[in-house]
Amino acid sequence: MKNIRNFCIIAHIDHGKSTLADRLLEMTNTISQRDMQAQVLDDMDLEREKGITIKSHAIQINHTHKGEKFVLNLIDTPGHVDFSYEVSRALAACEGALLLVDATQGIQAQTISNLYLAIGNDLEIIPVINKIDMDGAMVDEVKDQIIELIGCKPEDILLASARTGVGVPEILEAIVERIPAPEGNPDAPLQALIFDSVFNSFRGIIVYYRILNGSIKKGDIVQFVSTGQSYGADEVGILKLTLDPKPEVRTGDVGYIITGIKNAKEVKVGDTITLASNPHPEMVQGFEEVKPMVFAGIFPVNTDDFEELRDCMDKLQLNDASLTYELETSQALGFGFRCGFLGMLHMEIIQERLEREFNQTVITTVPNVSFVAYTSKGEEIIVNNPAEMPDPTRIDRIEEPYIRAQIITKPEYIGNIMTLCLGKRGILINQSYLTTTRVELVFEMPLTEIVFDFYDKLKSQTRGYASFDYHPIDRRDSDIAKMDILLNGDKVDALSALIHRSRxxxxxxxxxxxxxxxxxxxxxxxxxxxxxxxxxIARETISALRKDVTAKCYGGDISRKRKLLEKQKEGKKRMRQIGNVEVPQEAFLAVLKLDD
Incomplete structure (x- = not known):
C-alpha cells in the first residue's frame, strides 16, 4: 500500500488538465503509441466537440521511481463551474491534487474554488505552472500569485509544458515523493466508497469505487450499505484505458465491480460497499447531497415515448450523479420530468446526451430556480415551477435564492462588469487587487439573474478575460411575479415564467x-x-391568412362584395372558437435565447 498514490488534476477551464494527463500516460507507457490521441481520456463525442471535460475519468498508471514500482491512480476532472460536483467526488477518492495554472492566464476564479474544495478534503497540493513554452507566458508573475494564494515556497512550484512534455518527469517525481500513501487497514472488513457508475447494455451497471479498508475478491458477496441489497461480485478489477480484470482489489486502490445490477435506482454515488458476510459497521462520510441550481421540465415530443424517456433518465443519472429529476405533468406537453441541473451548460449537455446517446428528442421548458413562498397563514411552499405558485392573494412574501459570485478579471474591464452585475440586481461586496493586472470582484446576486445568459454576457463584455465562479449563500425577500403567456386567451403553461416584477x-x-x-x-x-x-403587460397579434373571396366579382354593386366579406368574417369567427394554436418546439427554445 505504501507504493500507491491517488491524485487528481484540478484547474480552471482550458488550463491543460487533459493534455497533462495525456503526457503522464505517454511517459509511463500506460497507453501504446497506437492508442494515443489528444485528450485521450475525454471519450465522449460531446467532450471532443466542445473541447471541455464533462466527466471525471479515472485511470491507473504504473511508474518506476528509483528502482521501486509505484501504482498511480489518476483522476482527470472537469474545469467548468457547472461540473464542480464531479470535482468534489474525484477529490473524495484522492490524497493529493495537482493544481494547474496557465502561465499566460494566471490564477482564475475556478482555480481558487477548486483549491478550496481540495483544502477542505485535506489533500496534499502540488502547484504546477503549465504552458511555459507559450509566447505570452508570465512565469514569475504567476509564481507570485500562487505563493500568495497557498503560501508555499517558490521551489515547491513546478514548471511544465503539457504540450511538449517539458517538466513532466519532475511532476511524476513530485507525485511519488510529496503525496502521502493511502491510509487504511487491509485486514479490516471491506469499506469502499462509490464515486461513479456507468451503464453498459451488456454487463449491467459498472460501479467505480475507492477501497478505504479491506479488500474485494472476485466471487465475494458484497452489500450496498444504504440500500441494504447484496450481490455477487462477477468481476472486479482496476481502471486502465479499458476495464482490466483482477482476482482481487486491495486497500487504497481505485477499481470497478460488475454485479449484473440492471436497476439504476439500486446504485447511489457516495454509498459504501462492504462484504455481506463481514460488514463494516459504518458508512463512509464526506459526500454532500447535490444541490441543483436550475430547474426545467423535460418532455418527450411524442407522449407515447414517456416510458422510454424514463429508462433513459435512469441510465443517464448513473453516469451523472448531479442530475436530479421527478415526475411532472403539463397541460400543453403531457407527462414528463422536472429536472434539477447545476447550471445552464449542464442542462444543455444533458439535453444533447439524451439526443445522441439515447435517440430521445425532447422539449425543454423555460429554466428557472426554486423559490420559497410563505402564505398569509404562515405555510411554507417550495415553488420549483410556475404551476406550483400559490394564488397571489394568499401569498405573504416570496424568498429567492442568492449566490456569492466571484469574478476575476483585468482592471480595464471593471466598468463593464459593474454595469452588467448591477443591472442584474447585484450588490458589490468586495473589490481587491490580487496583483497589478488581476482584480477580484465579489458580488451578491439573485440566482435567477444568472441562470439565463449571464455567463455569455460576461465573456463578451470582457473579451473572454473574466473568469466566474459562484456558490449559494441564502434566500432573501423579493418581489417575484408569475407571468403567463396567453394564446387567444388560453394559457400555455410551458411558457409561464417566474420573474422579478421590475423585469x-x-x-x-x-x-x-x-x-x-x-x-x-x-x-x-x-x-x-x-x-x-x-x-x-404586452401584446402582439398575428394576422389571419386570408383568401380573396371578392376576386370573382369584377364590377357590379358593392353590396355583393360586402355580403361575401361578411360571410367570410362569420366563418373566421366560428373557426377561432374551435381552432387551437399549435406551438412549435422552436418557441420553447426561443425563450432561452431571448437576447440573441
Missing part, C-alpha cells in the same frame, strides 16, 4: 415579439399576450 414588462414584450416570429399563421387571427394575474 416582467421588458421580458414579456420580448417574448411576445419572439413568439410572433415563430408561430405559424392560421386561418384566424391569433392574439399573443403576456399577463401578470389579470393585467396584460
Amino acid at each position: 416582467a414588462n421588458d421580458f414579456g414584450r420580448k417574448l411576445c415579439e419572439k413568439l410572433k416570429e415563430l408561430l405559424p399563421r392560421q386561418q384566424f387571427q391569433i392574439a399573443i399576450q403576456a399577463a401578470i394575474g389579470a393585467k396584460v
Whole structure:
C-alpha cells in the first residue's frame, strides 16, 4: 500500500488538465503509441466537440521511481463551474491534487474554488505552472500569485509544458515523493466508497469505487450499505484505458465491480460497499447531497415515448450523479420530468446526451430556480415551477435564492462588469487587487439573474478575460411575479415564467415579439399576450391568412362584395372558437435565447 498514490488534476477551464494527463500516460507507457490521441481520456463525442471535460475519468498508471514500482491512480476532472460536483467526488477518492495554472492566464476564479474544495478534503497540493513554452507566458508573475494564494515556497512550484512534455518527469517525481500513501487497514472488513457508475447494455451497471479498508475478491458477496441489497461480485478489477480484470482489489486502490445490477435506482454515488458476510459497521462520510441550481421540465415530443424517456433518465443519472429529476405533468406537453441541473451548460449537455446517446428528442421548458413562498397563514411552499405558485392573494412574501459570485478579471474591464452585475440586481461586496493586472470582484446576486445568459454576457463584455465562479449563500425577500403567456386567451403553461416584477414588462414584450416570429399563421387571427394575474403587460397579434373571396366579382354593386366579406368574417369567427394554436418546439427554445 505504501507504493500507491491517488491524485487528481484540478484547474480552471482550458488550463491543460487533459493534455497533462495525456503526457503522464505517454511517459509511463500506460497507453501504446497506437492508442494515443489528444485528450485521450475525454471519450465522449460531446467532450471532443466542445473541447471541455464533462466527466471525471479515472485511470491507473504504473511508474518506476528509483528502482521501486509505484501504482498511480489518476483522476482527470472537469474545469467548468457547472461540473464542480464531479470535482468534489474525484477529490473524495484522492490524497493529493495537482493544481494547474496557465502561465499566460494566471490564477482564475475556478482555480481558487477548486483549491478550496481540495483544502477542505485535506489533500496534499502540488502547484504546477503549465504552458511555459507559450509566447505570452508570465512565469514569475504567476509564481507570485500562487505563493500568495497557498503560501508555499517558490521551489515547491513546478514548471511544465503539457504540450511538449517539458517538466513532466519532475511532476511524476513530485507525485511519488510529496503525496502521502493511502491510509487504511487491509485486514479490516471491506469499506469502499462509490464515486461513479456507468451503464453498459451488456454487463449491467459498472460501479467505480475507492477501497478505504479491506479488500474485494472476485466471487465475494458484497452489500450496498444504504440500500441494504447484496450481490455477487462477477468481476472486479482496476481502471486502465479499458476495464482490466483482477482476482482481487486491495486497500487504497481505485477499481470497478460488475454485479449484473440492471436497476439504476439500486446504485447511489457516495454509498459504501462492504462484504455481506463481514460488514463494516459504518458508512463512509464526506459526500454532500447535490444541490441543483436550475430547474426545467423535460418532455418527450411524442407522449407515447414517456416510458422510454424514463429508462433513459435512469441510465443517464448513473453516469451523472448531479442530475436530479421527478415526475411532472403539463397541460400543453403531457407527462414528463422536472429536472434539477447545476447550471445552464449542464442542462444543455444533458439535453444533447439524451439526443445522441439515447435517440430521445425532447422539449425543454423555460429554466428557472426554486423559490420559497410563505402564505398569509404562515405555510411554507417550495415553488420549483410556475404551476406550483400559490394564488397571489394568499401569498405573504416570496424568498429567492442568492449566490456569492466571484469574478476575476483585468482592471480595464471593471466598468463593464459593474454595469452588467448591477443591472442584474447585484450588490458589490468586495473589490481587491490580487496583483497589478488581476482584480477580484465579489458580488451578491439573485440566482435567477444568472441562470439565463449571464455567463455569455460576461465573456463578451470582457473579451473572454473574466473568469466566474459562484456558490449559494441564502434566500432573501423579493418581489417575484408569475407571468403567463396567453394564446387567444388560453394559457400555455410551458411558457409561464417566474420573474422579478421590475423585469416582467421588458421580458414579456420580448417574448411576445419572439413568439410572433415563430408561430405559424392560421386561418384566424391569433392574439399573443403576456399577463401578470389579470393585467396584460404586452401584446402582439398575428394576422389571419386570408383568401380573396371578392376576386370573382369584377364590377357590379358593392353590396355583393360586402355580403361575401361578411360571410367570410362569420366563418373566421366560428373557426377561432374551435381552432387551437399549435406551438412549435422552436418557441420553447426561443425563450432561452431571448437576447440573441
